[in-house]
Amino acid sequence: MNSTPFGCGAMNSGAGNAEIRLCEPLQRLKQEHIPLRMAMDAFYSTAQQLDEETGIEQNDLVHTWLDQVADFTVQLKKHSIKEDDGLFPMMANYMGRTVGPIAVMEYEHEQAEHYLQRFLEAAGQGERARKHEEIRMLAGYAVQAYTILTQHFGKEEAVLFPLAENMLSPEEKQQLNRIVQEK
Secondary structure: OOOOHHHOEEEEOOOOOOEEEEOHHHHHHHHHHHHHHHHHHHHHHHHHHHOOOOHHHHHHHHHHHHHHHHHHHHHHHHHHHHHHHHHHHHHHHHHOOOOOHHHHHHHHHHHHHHHHHHHHHHHOOOOOOOOHHHHHHHHHHHHHHHHHHHHHHHHHHHHHHHHHHHHOOHHHHHHHHHHHHHO
16 A cells, blocks of 8 residues: 555556546445455355255355355445445435436345345255255245346446546545445
8 A cells, every 4th residue: 555545556448558546435345345356256156056965065055155145245335334334425415316426326235135035035054955946936035036146346446436536526435435434
């Protein structure tokens, strides 16, 4: 990190050789995507393994999978709150909230949370063997959330965070920094 305000880090904007320096709170939001992606990849991989396993091995794998998705959902919520309560409202002051990038980002948060909630509700809390059809239904919810969030994180990193860097005032970046650190 360097000594610029909020420890800005360099980021290629995708426009030639120009780099955009993300302030600390935006860089932190971006960095939080790394463990979230790792957790998503883990539950996606486990879902794929479930297609290959049967019997006791499958039942053990299902329990691992349910724990992975439940843990991921908690971590995602912590991250999303920072954006929903901080970044998105700040940007909406400039861009509006009913259409455009902020509306899309909020909608994608809602959709991902919806599929994860459906997964958790369908999975229930019971300790029981699951039928193949039920596992496929659960996998559908998990894959939908995975797909939405994979694209969502990419949009935030390539478009939204650089846009916020250029749009937000130094005072707003300080406020965002407090929100990101508190939540």
